[in-house]
Amino acid sequence: xxxxxxxxxxxxxxxxxxxxxxxxxxxxxxxxxxxxxxxxxxxxxxxxxxxxxxxxxxxxxxxxxxxxxxxxxxxxxxxxxxxxxxxxxxxxxxxxxxxxxxxxxxxxxxxx
Amino acid sequence: xxxxxxxxxxxxxxxxxxxxxxxxxxxxxxxxxxxxxxxxxxxxxxxxxxxxxxxxxxxxxxxxxxxxxxxxxxxxxxxxxxxxxxxxxxxxxxxxxxxxxxxxxxxxxxx
Numbered sequence: 001x002x003x004x005x006x007x008x009x010x011x012x013x014x015x016x017x018x019x020x021x022x023x024x025x026x027x028x029x030x031x032x033x034x035x036x037x038x039x040x041x042x043x044x045x046x047x048x049x050x051x052x053x054x055x056x057x058x059x060x061x062x063x064x065x066x067x068x069x070x071x072x073x074x075x076x077x078x079x080x081x082x083x084x085x086x087x088x089x090x091x092x093x094x095x096x097x098x099x100x101x102x103x104x105x106x107x108x109x110x111x112x
Numbered sequence: 113x114x115x116x117x118x119x120x121x122x123x124x125x126x127x128x129x130x131x132x133x134x135x136x137x138x139x140x141x142x143x144x145x146x147x148x149x150x151x152x153x154x155x156x157x158x159x160x161x162x163x164x165x166x167x168x169x170x171x172x173x174x175x176x177x178x179x180x181x182x183x184x185x186x187x188x189x190x191x192x193x194x195x196x197x198x199x200x201x202x203x204x205x206x207x208x209x210x211x212x213x214x215x216x217x218x219x220x221x222x223x
Contacts, residue, residue, distance in 0.1 A: 033211060042116075042202055042214035043155070088154055090212075098143055098162060099170065100212060102154035 005103050006089055012109040019076040021106040023089030024069075030092045032065055033100065034074050037086045046074075046087075051094070081112045114138055118203050118215035125193045125222045133188040133218050135203030141213070143206045144186035145170075146178060148199040149217075155202060161186055193222040 090100040147155035157170030161180040
């Protein structure tokens with residue numbers, strides 16, 4: 001069964017606004033990763049946050065992790081039309097065999 | 113540096129036909145993975161290989177077989193394709209505990 005569950009399933013915003021996507025998971029993890037997928041393409045890694053980290057930044061991306069609530073959020077600031085894509089969280093379970101379990105994704109549309 | 117290369121990019125099969133999806137990576141990664149992605153769904157793991165010579169089942173292995181030919185190559189075989197296997201298939205590879213690198217995908221239709 002899939003571990004990560006993103007919320008919302010779809011998000012539509014205007015250029016320049018911030019976009020926040022959330023991910024919940026069920027078991028203890030080693031790390032949580034966020035990926036982006038443009039329509040018809042493969043997934044591209046955005047950012048990885050380890051279980052002992054609470055926040056991480058990369059450019060316009062900010063990821064938070066709350067292991068007590070088993071949840072993570074991805075914030076994209078000052079969004080651009082080019083940010084339009086689906087975003088997936090993926091978790092590597094603690095004690096697992098390096099497998100990632102993906103959520104169903106959030107489809108983000110940034111309107112120009 | 114090509115990364116992860118999948119072939120073919122597109123394939124149409126008739127029910128009952130067989131085919132092999134090929135995947136190769138040139139990053140000297142130990143672990144390789146096959147996923148399928150269906151509309152509105154995330155990726156579901158079919159099989160993975162943590163090292164050369166080892167393979168393990170993922171979440172949805174039924175109807176598939178895999179072969180880790182060497183460190184670079186990991187193939188996925190459909191012995192008798194079924195319409196339920198219509199999907200987009202992704203291969204990925206990784207070093208231990210870090211990001212996965214994905215191929216561009218194979219769009220498979222089974223009629």
